[in-house]
Amino acid sequence: MRIIVIGGTGLIGSKIVTKLWASGFEAVAASRSSGVNTMTGQGLADVLAGASAVVDVSNSPTFDGAASLEFFGTSTRNLLSAEAAAGVRHHVALSVVGADRLAESGYMRAKFAQEKLIKDSSIPYSIVHATQFFESIQRIAGVASDGATVRVPPVLVQPIAGDDVAGVLCNVSVGAPLSGTIEVAGPEQFRLDELVRRRLTARHDSREVIDDPRARFFGAEVDDRSLLPGADARLAETRFEDWLARSMERAYAALRPPTPRMAESI
Numbered sequence: 001m002r003i004i005v006i007g008g009t010g011l012i013g014s015k016i017v018t019k020l021w022a023s024g025f026e027a028v029a030a031s032r033s034s035g036v037n038t039m040t041g042q043g044l045a046d047v048l049a050g051a052s053a054v055v056d057v058s059n060s061p062t063f064d065g066a067a068s069l070e071f072f073g074t075s076t077r078n079l080l081s082a083e084a085a086a087g088v089r090h091h092v093a094l095s096v097v098g099a100d101r102l103a104e105s106g107y108m109r110a111k112f113a114q115e116k117l118i119k120d121s122s123i124p125y126s127i128v129h130a131t132q133f134f135e136s137i138q139r140i141a142g143v144a145s146d147g148a149t150v151r152v153p154p155v156l157v158q159p160i161a162g163d164d165v166a167g168v169l170c171n172v173s174v175g176a177p178l179s180g181t182i183e184v185a186g187p188e189q190f191r192l193d194e195l196v197r198r199r200l201t202a203r204h205d206s207r208e209v210i211d212d213p214r215a216r217f218f219g220a221e222v223d224d225r226s227l228l229p230g231a232d233a234r235l236a237e238t239r240f241e242d243w244l245a246r247s248m249e250r251a252y253a254a255l256r257p258p259t260p261r262m263a264e265s266i
C-alpha cells in the first residue's frame, strides 16, 4: 500500500510516516518542503499517482480565522480534486474534538468547513477527531499569553500524546474507509489551567498561568463540556506525567555533553 501523508513533515505527520514504514507500508511525506503545495496544487498529481490512501495532517500556518479558512478551504478542495483525478479511494483527515461546538473560533470554523468539504466529496473518507495534543500545550500557552501572563479558562480537557494520535491514524489509513468520524482522547482529564501550569513549570517557563473563566480558547467561549470527547471515544494509554518525564529526559539527554565512549564513536 502506498500512503501519502500530506503534512508528513509536521508533528503528527512525521510520526505517521515513521510508524507506517515500521509496519511495512510505503509512506510518502508530502509538504511544501518536498515540493508539494496543497494551496497551489504544485506536485499533487505526481505524488498521488498510484496512492491507495491519503492522510491529511497539514495545518494552517496561522490560527487567524480568515487565514485558516483560506488554508483549509483551498487546500482541501485542491487535494480532493487531485485525489479524484488520481483514483484515490480513501481520504483520512485529522480534526479537533468539539470543532462543531466552537463556531466562535475562526480556526475551528475552518476545521468544520474542511470536514464538510470531505463529507460532500465523492472520495470515501474517514475523519479522526482528536483532543489537544500534549505537545501542543506550549502552543496553547503561546496563543493565551499576554507578556508574562497566560490566561486560560479552567475548563476540563482530556489531552492525548501525539504518538497515540499517529497510531490511530495509521490504523485507520490502512483499513477500509469509515464513512464517518471517530473520536480519540487521552486517558485522564485535567483543568486546562493546571495542565498548562504543569507544562510550563516542567520547562522552567516563568510565565504566570491565571485561571480566568472569561478567557477564550482560540477565540471561543468554552465550558466543561466543550473540549471533552463523547462517551464512544477511543481512549489512548499514554498518561501525561509519563509523557512529560520522557520528554524532559530527552531534552536533558540532548543537552548533556557526550561521554568519552560516545565521543570516540562520533
Ligand SMILES: NC(=O)c1ccc[n+]([C@@H]2O[C@H](COP(=O)([O-])OP(=O)(O)OC[C@H]3O[C@@H](n4cnc5c(N)ncnc54)[C@H](OP(=O)(O)O)[C@@H]3O)[C@@H](O)[C@H]2O)c1
Residues within 6 Å of the ligand: 006, 007, 008, 009, 010, 011, 012, 013, 030, 031, 032, 033, 034, 036, 037, 038, 039, 040, 057, 058, 059, 060, 061, 075, 094, 095, 096, 097, 111, 129, 130, 131, 132, 133, 136
Ligand atoms: N494541536 C492540537 O492539539 C490538535 C488537536 C486535534 C487536531 N489537530 C489537527 O492536527 C493537524 C496536524 O497538526 P500538527 O500540529 O501535526 O501540524 P504541524 O506540526 O503544524 O505541521 C503542519 C504540516 O503541514 C504542512 N503544510 C503547511 N502548509 C502546507 C501546504 N500549503 N502544502 C502542503 N503542506 C503544507 C507543513 O509542512 P511544510 O511547512 O513543509 O509545508 C507541515 O508538515 C492539524 O490539521 C490540526 O488541526 C491538532
